[in-house]
Amino acid sequence: MKKLNDLKALPLLVFVLLLAGLAKQGEGHACSSTFFSALVQLIPCRAAVAPFSPIPPTEVCCNSVKTLGQACLCVLVNGPPIAGVDRNMALQLPEKCTANFDPCNLSHSLLPI
Numbered sequence: 001m002k003k004l005n006d007l008k009a010l011p012l013l014v015f016v017l018l019l020a021g022l023a024k025q026g027e028g029h030a031c032s033s034t035f036f037s038a039l040v041q042l043i044p045c046r047a048a049v050a051p052f053s054p055i056p057p058t059e060v061c062c063n064s065v066k067t068l069g070q071a072c073l074c075v076l077v078n079g080p081p082i083a084g085v086d087r088n089m090a091l092q093l094p095e096k097c098t099a100n101f102d103p104c105n106l107s108h109s110l111l112p113i
Contacts, residue, residue, distance in 0.1 A: 031072035035079055038072040045093060051086040062097030070094070074104035 031038065045061035047053060057065070065073065076082070077090055094101040 031069070031075045033068070033072050033075075035075060038068055038076055039082070041068050041072075042076065045090075046084070048093065048096070049085045049089040051084070051089075053086075053089065057093055057096050061093070062099070065093050065097045066099045070099075070101035070104070073101065077104050078106060 033041070041064050042049075042061070044064050045057055047055045048057040048061055073090070073094065077087055091104060093099075
């Protein structure tokens, strides 16, 4: 039943992301994925980046993070808000997954005032 609910939310998520447009590319190496394809690649990390989630990233999640790369992760973190995703927890994925990434430079709109 949970998977069915996830599938129902996907078209809405796609619509919102398409309206929001693509986020600014990360510093250094450019992300070769679109915002949407990078987001889809990180679906295995959903439980680990949910607000207030105590669930650590799974091996599948960590493999996805490492495959996606730092530039694409930064595109996602600096992009439009994603429902059900805590940006701070997403920023912790490389460390929790022992991926040797440089930290993302957050856009000014994401920094607290």
